[in-house]
Amino acid sequence: MTFGIDDLPVRDELRGKSPYGAPQLDVPVRLNTNENPYPLPEALVERIAERVREAARDLNRYPDRDAVELRTRLAEYLTNTSGHPLDVSNVWAANGSNEVIQQLLQTFGGPGRTAIGFEPSYSMHGLIARGTGTGWISGPRHEDFTIDVPAAVKAIAEHRPDVVFVTTPNNPTGNAVPAETVLALYEAAQRAKPSMVVVDEAYIEFSHGASLLPLLDGRPNLVVSRTMSKAFGAAGLRLGYLAAHPAVVDAVQLVRLPYHLSAVTQATALAALEYTDTLLKYVEQLKTERDRLVAELRAIGYEVTESDANFVQFGRFADSHAVWREILDRGVLVRDNGVPGWLRVSAGTPEENDAFLDAVREVKKEQNT
Ligand SMILES: Cc1ncc(COP(=O)(O)O)c(C=O)c1O
Secondary structure: OOOOHHHOOOOHHHOOOOOOOOOOOOOOEEOOOOOOOOOOOHHHHHHHHHHHHHHHOOOOOOOOOOOHHHHHHHHHHHHHHHOOOOOHHHEEEEOHHHHHHHHHHHHHOOOOOEEEEEOOOOHHHHHHHHHOOOEEEEEOEOOOOOEOHHHHHHHHHHHOOOEEEEEOOOOOOOOOOOHHHHHHHHHHHHHHOOOEEEEEOOOHHHOOOOOOHHHHOOOOOEEEEEEOOOOOOOHHHOOEEEEEOHHHHHHHOOOOOOOOOOHHHHHHHHHHHHOHHHHHHHHHHHHHHHHHHHHHHHHHOOEEOOOOOOEEEEEOOOOHHHHHHHHHHOOEEOEOOOOOOEEEEEOOOHHHHHHHHHHHHHHHHHHHO
């Protein structure tokens, strides 16, 4: 027998668990990880090279540990796109929004504390909770995947969690959460504890509606997290950020590792932000493609959850994993998130989406014969 994880003195709550990760298979069309299918434009690639070359000259030094220039530019981006004024004191950045979430849970969760999310939702919220020793509570949703507000308010009153997660647009279901729902949950969380409410807006640029950033006004226990992995088409960069009251930005600095954001990361993110307008044009194309996927899937006869994201949840299937496999057999990889009866497809290029639609049309025809 070979020596394995279980032979090591790992923490009890990690025993028998598997690491997070979407299966990556070598197939012609990969629409399973909600990435942006468009590579960065060549002019931006050149600008990144230029900025990174400059940064490389100082790599003998530690980077700006407060990432002031980057946070200033991110605050400008948020202000310009939401109309809600924010500055550097409201913004914090880390290696992907996963690290932002980890820092929030290290700060406001931890041993003896709990966090709640309304599932199905982004499974990393629960996994990062586990990794930080925070207890995880799975809150309710309606059958149509909207948050069941009375049940959610009741769960918050009952469990008195320290952190409440709301993902809008939600992953994997795609639906956006109305501001009134977030407000009801925020009020419930303040009555119960008070606790922090984290609104994960990883996909907000793809939404038909507006960002919930204006809700930050007068709500110091509210945090909005964002990422450059989706709309900016820079998943490989690993840059996430949050907007909140300046006290929250001060608080997460208690747990961040010194110099957590490398000079190369900061330089690359700054270059990408110079190309915001260009990158947001790709977002518009993806929104059109997302709407086309919704319409065509419905025309084929599938049920589709309303989508405000760059992906679409479709069903219903008696055996979603078998259908996932049939689509894969036709050269298209989608995601089986384990939501019974449903699969998720990311919006790709028009050609990739055509390949996906051809595949599911065939699958549907076979099911009907
Ligand atoms: C809802 C949600 N939040 C956060 C993330 C993580 O993004 P990042 O790449 O910034 O860590 C994802 C990635 O899929 C996501 O779906």
